Amino acid sequence: MKKQVKVVLLAMVLLCLGGLLFAQGEKAVGVTGAGAAANLEASLKVDTSVLKAADGQPLLRLSSELPKIPTRPANPEALPDTDPLRWFDMEYAGWDTKKTNIPASPKDGAIGKRVVMIVHGDHPWTTACSNGAKKVADAYGMDLKILSPNWDLAVQNQMIDQSINERPDMILIIPLDATTAIQQARRINQSGIPFIFFNTLPTAEAMNYAITWTGPDDFGQMRKLAKVFADEMRRRNPGAKELGIAYVQHAPGGSPYFARSYGPLSELAGYAPEVVTLDMQAPGFEADRTMQLVSDWLTRFGPRLKGIFAADDSAQALGIIEALKKAGRDDIVVVAAGNSKIGMDMVTDGSLFAITYQTAEGDGALAVQTAADWFNGKELPNRRDIPQHIITKADVADFYPPQW
Amino acid sequence: MMRKNKLDKSKLLALGDRFRIYILFGVIFIFMSLFAPRFFNSYNLTTILRTVSMNATIALGFTIVMICGEMDLSIGRTATFAAVIALTLQKKFGYGISVPIAVLAGAGVGLLNGILVAKIKINSFIVTIGTMTILQGATYTITGGNSVSLSGDKVFAISDFLAKPLLPMLPPRVLLTILFVVVFHLFVSNSQWGRNFYMVGGNRTTAWLAGINTDRITITAFILSSTMAAVAGILFAMESSAATLNMGDNSLMYVVSATIIGGTAMSGGKGGILRSVVAVLSLEMLYTGTILFGFGNEVKIFISGLILALVVLYEAYASYKHEKTIGQRAVLLEELAQAKEKI
Numbered sequence: 157m158k159k160q161v162k163v164v165l166l167a168m169v170l171l172c173l174g175g176l177l178f179a180q181g182e183k184a185v186g187v188t189g190a191g192a193a194a195n196l197e198a199s200l201k202v203d204t205s206v207l208k209a210a211d212g213q214p215l216l217r218l219s220s221e222l223p224k225i226p227t228r229p230a231n232p233e234a235l236p237d238t239d240p241l242r243w244f245d246m247e248y249a250g251w252d253t254k255k256t257n258i259p260a261s262p263k264d265g266a267i268g269k270r271v272v273m274i275v276h277g278d279h280p281w282t283t284a285c286s287n288g289a290k291k292v293a294d295a296y297g298m299d300l301k302i303l304s305p306n307w308d309l310a311v312q313n314q315m316i317d318q319s320i321n322e323r324p325d326m327i328l329i330i331p332l333d334a335t336t337a338i339q340q341a342r343r344i345n346q347s348g349i350p351f352i353f354f355n356t357l358p359t360a361e362a363m364n365y366a367i368t369w370t371g372p373d374d375f376g377q378m379r380k381l382a383k384v385f386a387d388e389m390r391r392r393n394p395g396a397k398e399l400g401i402a403y404v405q406h407a408p409g410g411s412p413y414f415a416r417s418y419g420p421l422s423e424l425a426g427y428a429p430e431v432v433t434l435d436m437q438a439p440g441f442e443a444d445r446t447m448q449l450v451s452d453w454l455t456r457f458g459p460r461l462k463g464i465f466a467a468d469d470s471a472q473a474l475g476i477i478e479a480l481k482k483a484g485r486d487d488i489v490v491v492a493a494g495n496s497k498i499g500m501d502m503v504t505d506g507s508l509f510a511i512t513y514q515t516a517e518g519d520g521a522l523a524v525q526t527a528a529d530w531f532n533g534k535e536l537p538n539r540r541d542i543p544q545h546i547i548t549k550a551d552v553a554d555f556y557p558p559q560w
Numbered sequence: 561m562m563r564k565n566k567l568d569k570s571k572l573l574a575l576g577d578r579f580r581i582y583i584l585f586g587v588i589f590i591f592m593s594l595f596a597p598r599f600f601n602s603y604n605l606t607t608i609l610r611t612v613s614m615n616a617t618i619a620l621g622f623t624i625v626m627i628c629g630e631m632d633l634s635i636g637r638t639a640t641f642a643a644v645i646a647l648t649l650q651k652k653f654g655y656g657i658s659v660p661i662a663v664l665a666g667a668g669v670g671l672l673n674g675i676l677v678a679k680i681k682i683n684s685f686i687v688t689i690g691t692m693t694i695l696q697g698a699t700y701t702i703t704g705g706n707s708v709s710l711s712g713d714k715v716f717a718i719s720d721f722l723a724k725p726l727l728p729m730l731p732p733r734v735l736l737t738i739l740f741v742v743v744f745h746l747f748v749s750n751s752q753w754g755r756n757f758y759m760v761g762g763n764r765t766t767a768w769l770a771g772i773n774t775d776r777i778t779i780t781a782f783i784l785s786s787t788m789a790a791v792a793g794i795l796f797a798m799e800s801s802a803a804t805l806n807m808g809d810n811s812l813m814y815v816v817s818a819t820i821i822g823g824t825a826m827s828g829g830k831g832g833i834l835r836s837v838v839a840v841l842s843l844e845m846l847y848t849g850t851i852l853f854g855f856g857n858e859v860k861i862f863i864s865g866l867i868l869a870l871v872v873l874y875e876a877y878a879s880y881k882h883e884k885t886i887g888q889r890a891v892l893l894e895e896l897a898q899a900k901e902k903i
Binding site: 278301302303304306307308309310311313314315317318320321322332333334335336338339342343359361408413438 | 597598601603604607610611614700703705706707708709711716719723796799800801802804805806807809810811848851852854856858861
């Protein structure tokens with residue numbers, strides 16, 4: 157037993173010695189003087205507007221419409237879920253922030269910069285997102301390293317620490333959880349490494365520490381989808397005093413969970429008061445579990461159920477449509493967030509009424525482009541949104557071939 | 561001479577087997593230090609120690625359960641459950657009250673597990689799967705399906721205190737983990753109570769015949785396991801100022817793998833606290849190395865599975881060899897046959 161203790165103590169001493177010997181790790185080497193000016197000049201000449209996504213759409217698209225930001229209520233959390241201002245801190249996160257300790261742009265160009273991108277997890281969407289990011293990184297000759305914690309917060313925290321250890325020129329990160337992102341943001345900010353959040357929104361406080369955020373305005377998109385959803389239900393059920401709907405939710409915790417449930421819920425409360433929420437459930441992203449959930453709803457609510465709002469247009473939508481087919485309920489309007497091949501095929505065949513334009517490649521590409529713009533010394537807004545669009549049968553063909 | 565060589569070889573193999581986890585640790589540490597970019601520096605080593613803290617703390621109690629020949633699948637969910645309680649109550653009462661309540665809640669889970677296994681005689685696999693599911697539901701009910709997070713200068717001050725090194729490379733959370741390791745190691749290896757865990761795991765009937773209260777020992781093991789899982793979850797949440805609903809999920813497979821790789825037998829009666837902790841540390845160094853080499857999470861999972869598979873395969877082979885050796889003791893078999901004839 158004493159031997160074991162000695163071995164462990166020796167191991168600890170080795171670790172300590174190692175740490176002390178190499179106390180500060182490696183430092184990033186920057187470009188200075190004439191080299192920096194030349195690099196900036198070359199970098200500014202790079203034209204990424206010609207890049208295309210796999211669906212033939214332009215890879216980089218920026219929303220030209222700026223949202224009208226209402227006045228923040230004193231305590232949004234005290235408001236009911238049906239009040240759009242209840243979600244103020246999530247929906248408008250980043251627009252009004254007090255930036256803290258943000259590093260100044262080196263203004264030495266994006267070419268040759270080392271960028272670490274930490275995504276949320278392995279998924280076909282992530283693959284497409286990474287492809288888009290790589291296209292822009294390649295155009296600028298950036299060294300892009302992509303890390304995936306596979307939905308594990310502890311692993312993402314560890315990856316953040318390891319990225320800090322590597323001292324890259326920039327960190328791009330999809331926060332795994334909106335609320336836990338504050339500490340992650342503080343940690344990167346304290347290290348002095350510039351970083352950008354992308355894809356999913358963290359809470360407003362976390363945004364104080366980031367240069368900016370890029371991605372889809374999920375709340376805005378869901379509000380648009382909710383209106384299209386209500387219109388179609390009204391068309392199919394003329395004069396109905398009650399339109400019962402149910403929500404298949406995203407994974408709890410992340411911003412899509414809130415945006416894709418409470419975005420439409422609070423929008424419909426004002427736009428279509430006859431819409432009644434019968435249930436909200438988060439079955440995960442498995443078709444069979446979603447199918448079971450929807451089958452239960454059909455038994456429980458019967459003809460009262462007129463519509464289903466899903467957070468995912470692939471596995472969840474598959475489960476929903478399968479359950480409806482088995483029950484012979486083709487009267488139910490189904491809409492879903494997402495822009496996958498499965499979703500687009502179902503919009504084409506009419507089983508899914510509408511989905512949202514959600515360019516995965518464009519999402520990753522915009523994050524890297526924004527990093528490049530920062531290296532190039534461009535002034536950045538607090539948020540860079542991807543344009544919103546609702547895809548229906550009328551224009552689904554324009555988005556083929558799908559990105560994922 | 562030949563016999564002596566054979567003995568030396570078998571002694572060496574036995575020694576290698578006994579210290580295999582320390583050898584693995586040394587090999588991984590040296591390899592990563594030499595070849596993994598930016599592995600061997602204080603920031604990275606601090607990161608490794610901080611990351612290890614949670615699973616090493618969970619492994620302390622879990623190892624005791626396995627030494628007793630039982631299994632606790634609820635550790636990950638207990639960590640999440642306790643973290644959620646600690647953070648939810650903190651908003652009203654502060655950490656001074658919320659943390660003890662959360663630790664007690666964790667201990668309560670262990671007590672329930674222990675009673676169901678020891679007194680009601682339900683298989684620990686079944687019991688802890690049930691507890692795991694109940695805890696998941698309870699956590700979702702408490703949080704309404706959302707993560708719990710805290711903010712404010714006081715909370716961040718505590719969070720920063722736990723994360724920033726107090727001594728070179730040793731933040732308070734790591735120092736606490738080291739303290740837990742020392743206490744648990746001394747308790748399990750030097751106390752009568754600790755030795756009883758091995759007795760119960762080795763042969764429950766013999767332990768009972770020797771006058772050991774086997775039920776009490778089993779219940780204690782489960783309480784320690786859940787309590788340490790709760791403590792680990794709470795400390796992680798305090799450092800992150802947040803608790804997500806799946807934060808402890810991956811700890812289960814990680815801790816089970818590390819404990820088995822560390823040499824604790826699933827059948828019970830064999831193993832050690834230090835071995836499990838060193839195994840957790842070794843796996844973490846391996847994971848960190850894979851990331852530093854630029855490999856993805858999938859490679860990390862693959863390597864972890866591969867090591868576990870190799871260890872289980874080795875254990876099976878060693879067990880087979882052991883049984884074969886027993887069968888070859890012709891003299892003993894003869895004596896047994898003679899004894900039977902006399903009866």
